Amino acid sequence: MTGLTISEKILAVHSGVDSVKAGEIVKARIDACMINDATGVLAVRALRDMGKKRVWDPNRVIVVLDHVSPACTIQSATVHKELRAFSREQGISRYFDVGEGVCHQLVPECGLARPGDLVVGADSHTCTYGAFGAFATGVGSTDAGAALAFGKLWFKVPETIRVDVTGRMPDYITSKDVFLRVAKLLGVDGATYTSLEFKGEAVADMSVSSRMTLCNMAIEVGGKAGICEPDEKTFAWLGGKLGMENTPIKADEDAVYKLGIEVRVSELEPQVACPHNVDNVKPIHEVEHVKVDQVFLGSCTNGRLEDLEMAYRILKGRKIDSGVRMLVVPASRQVYFEAEGKGILRGLMEAGAVVSNPNCAACFGGSIGLLASGEVGLATSNRNFRGRQGSPESEVYLSSPLVAAASALTGHITDPREVL
Amino acid sequence: MKITGRAWKYGDNVNTDYIIPGRYMELTDPNEMAKHAMEGIDSTFVVKVQKDDIVVAGKNFGCGSSREHAPLALKYAGVSCVIAESYARIFYRNAVNIGLPALECPNITMAVEQGDALESDLGAGTITNLRSCTKLRFTPLPPFMLDVLNAGGLVPYLSKLDSW
Numbered sequence: 323m324t325g326l327t328i329s330e331k332i333l334a335v336h337s338g339v340d341s342v343k344a345g346e347i348v349k350a351r352i353d354a355c356m357i358n359d360a361t362g363v364l365a366v367r368a369l370r371d372m373g374k375k376r377v378w379d380p381n382r383v384i385v386v387l388d389h390v391s392p393a394c395t396i397q398s399a400t401v402h403k404e405l406r407a408f409s410r411e412q413g414i415s416r417y418f419d420v421g422e423g424v425c426h427q428l429v430p431e432c433g434l435a436r437p438g439d440l441v442v443g444a445d446s447h448t449c450t451y452g453a454f455g456a457f458a459t460g461v462g463s464t465d466a467g468a469a470l471a472f473g474k475l476w477f478k479v480p481e482t483i484r485v486d487v488t489g490r491m492p493d494y495i496t497s498k499d500v501f502l503r504v505a506k507l508l509g510v511d512g513a514t515y516t517s518l519e520f521k522g523e524a525v526a527d528m529s530v531s532s533r534m535t536l537c538n539m540a541i542e543v544g545g546k547a548g549i550c551e552p553d554e555k556t557f558a559w560l561g562g563k564l565g566m567e568n569t570p571i572k573a574d575e576d577a578v579y580k581l582g583i584e585v586r587v588s589e590l591e592p593q594v595a596c597p598h599n600v601d602n603v604k605p606i607h608e609v610e611h612v613k614v615d616q617v618f619l620g621s622c623t624n625g626r627l628e629d630l631e632m633a634y635r636i637l638k639g640r641k642i643d644s645g646v647r648m649l650v651v652p653a654s655r656q657v658y659f660e661a662e663g664k665g666i667l668r669g670l671m672e673a674g675a676v677v678s679n680p681n682c683a684a685c686f687g688g689s690i691g692l693l694a695s696g697e698v699g700l701a702t703s704n705r706n707f708r709g710r711q712g713s714p715e716s717e718v719y720l721s722s723p724l725v726a727a728a729s730a731l732t733g734h735i736t737d738p739r740e741v742l
Numbered sequence: 743m744k745i746t747g748r749a750w751k752y753g754d755n756v757n758t759d760y761i762i763p764g765r766y767m768e769l770t771d772p773n774e775m776a777k778h779a780m781e782g783i784d785s786t787f788v789v790k791v792q793k794d795d796i797v798v799a800g801k802n803f804g805c806g807s808s809r810e811h812a813p814l815a816l817k818y819a820g821v822s823c824v825i826a827e828s829y830a831r832i833f834y835r836n837a838v839n840i841g842l843p844a845l846e847c848p849n850i851t852m853a854v855e856q857g858d859a860l861e862s863d864l865g866a867g868t869i870t871n872l873r874s875c876t877k878l879r880f881t882p883l884p885p886f887m888l889d890v891l892n893a894g895g896l897v898p899y900l901s902k903l904d905s906w
Contacts, residue, residue, distance in 0.1 A: 347884065347886060349906075359768075360764075360767040360768075360809065361767075361808065361809065361810065363770045364770065364810055364811075364814075367770075368896075368897055371897045371901070372897055372900050372901050373901055389767060390767075390768055395768060397768045397769065398768040401768055401770065444808060445807075445808055446806065446807045446808040446832060448808075460808040460832055461808060461832065461835065462808050462809075462810040462832060462835060462836035462839060463810040463836075464810060464836065464839040464840060464895065464896045464897060465835060465836075465839060465896070467897070468896060468900060468906075471900070472900075472906050474906065476886065478884075510755055510802060510805060511755070511801060511802035511805065511828065511830070514802065514828070514829075514830060514831055515831055544802065544805065544830055544831065546831055599755060686759075686764035686767075686807070687759075687763065687764045687765055688764040688765045688767055688768070705757075705759070705806060705807075707757045707759045707760065707782075707806060708759075708760070708782065708783075709759060709760075709763055709782050710759050710764070714782065
């Protein structure tokens with residue numbers, strides 16, 4: 323018998339069998355299910371339409387109001403009201419109302435993304451929790467409704483692509499640059515139906531936050547999950563924040579991979595995804611002339627403390643360009659407080675940025691920070707589809723927080739090495 | 743079951759923001775979602791589309807977000823099925839879960855022109871272009887997914903089962 327990948331191991335354990343093989347369809351027990359204000363009402367409707375009055379376990383359900391938060395239309399306020407009432411009625415212990423943060427930051431913070439867990443969420447970036455060694459994947463509302471009803475769901479066991487990130491990261495390179503390089507190599511559908519396992523010394527060197535960025539973006543190449551092997555850093559994060567015990571999980575030495583790719587970080591220059599697809603990635607020197615109207619620093623991809631620290635490193639004591647508006651959105655209340663405590667939020671505001679409450683903000687074009695026709699946005703979020711952040715005639719570029727801050731300073735896309 | 747409809751043809755990587763932009767995710771009534779079907783890529787689609795019409799597309803249809811609003815908007819706009827060369831995983835699952843057939847057919851965009859009358863036959867596994875009189879086979883659905891589709895979606899499928 324050949325060895326198993328992390329995905330195969332987790333799906334086997336949760337299906338009650340010793341081993342599963344890629345391609346098999348299994349029915350698996352899930353450890354947690356997340357819904358939010360974009361998808362939750364439809365999931366609750368599916369639960370009820372299945373004839374179920376209660377969720378299978380109110381302590382394993384997470385409900386987050388983050389997409390349009392605070393509500394900016396009567397319809398979004400109505401959605402919030404419904405999910406608030408549902409959470410109260412069901413006794414959902416992990417209910418996060420307006421102001422708490424972005425779902426993919428809150429699920430790990432509340433301790434429901436642990437090594438070896440199987441987690442589903444009605445949001446495509448649920449794959450973020452792979453940073454903790456969980457198998458976590460995005461599903462639609464009806465699947466989420468079934469998960470809420472039964473605590474189980476069916477899965478096709480995915481093949482896995484092994485991504486080796488080798489070398490030492492220069493200080494101007496981040497995990498966002500690494501992933502954008504992966505997107506360039508694999509293409510937007512290069513990992514459809516497959517998991518990505520991120521390995522190598524550069525991943526080992528990365529913080530847990532940086533690994534979250536890496537796994538978060540797995541869906542942008544079609545990935546079902548993105549996973550990092552949990553290590554001492556993972557256990558320190560989970561133990562320090564949540565008092566959890568170590569639960570190691572790793573791929574077998576002889577695990578079978580569909581494909582292997584390598585990113586050598588020491589050779590990498592900052593990467594930028596150009597309109598209108600995430601794999602339209604160019605090294606920064608090819609796009610430095612592009613003027614930007616708005617810089618958005620935030621989202622489940624890059625709204626954590628280290629991301630805000632990167633921007634602060636560049637913008638402290640300086641002023642952003644007068645032609646640029648900069649929106650800074652911490653990913654959670656915890657991140658907000660940490661950044662506030664270090665003077666980062668004040669520093670960014672003194673540089674000219676707007677700081678908003680934790681929420682999804684400009685990322686998906688549904689609430690604050692929209693772009694007008696003809697405008698160019700540079701964002702640290704995860705998608706740059708046409709019209710994603712406002713007018714279909716606007717353009718979105720994606721980058722690391724370092725590139726975002728450097729560009730806010732100059733008014734055009736800028737290599738952070740020029741201003742650090 | 744045979745369905746005949748006109749083809750509305752799009753390219754590769756039609757993402758869910760094109761199928762229904764993010765600003766409509768607050769909608770919870772599928773009939774309201776339907777008013778914005780394909781708005782991100784083709785603002786005239788909702789005016790042109792008629793009952794049983796078919797969306798034809800290239801690779802990676804439905805990539806991006808997990809929003810079930812995407813297949814719901816198409817279904818309630820009257821679309822009888824989507825035929826694409828390949829799908830993003832979550833859209834594919836969502837479509838079947840809400841009872842919208844998502845058929846995978848390599849080279850479909852080469853065999854179909856805008857407005858062609860197509861006949862899809864789920865049972866036989868074929869798509870016939872009634873203009874050019876060509877018949878194509880689509881990739882068979884896994885048996886479990888076919889059961890879900892035949893039940894009308896995951897909700898009716900699971901409602902029929904005592905335990906799951």
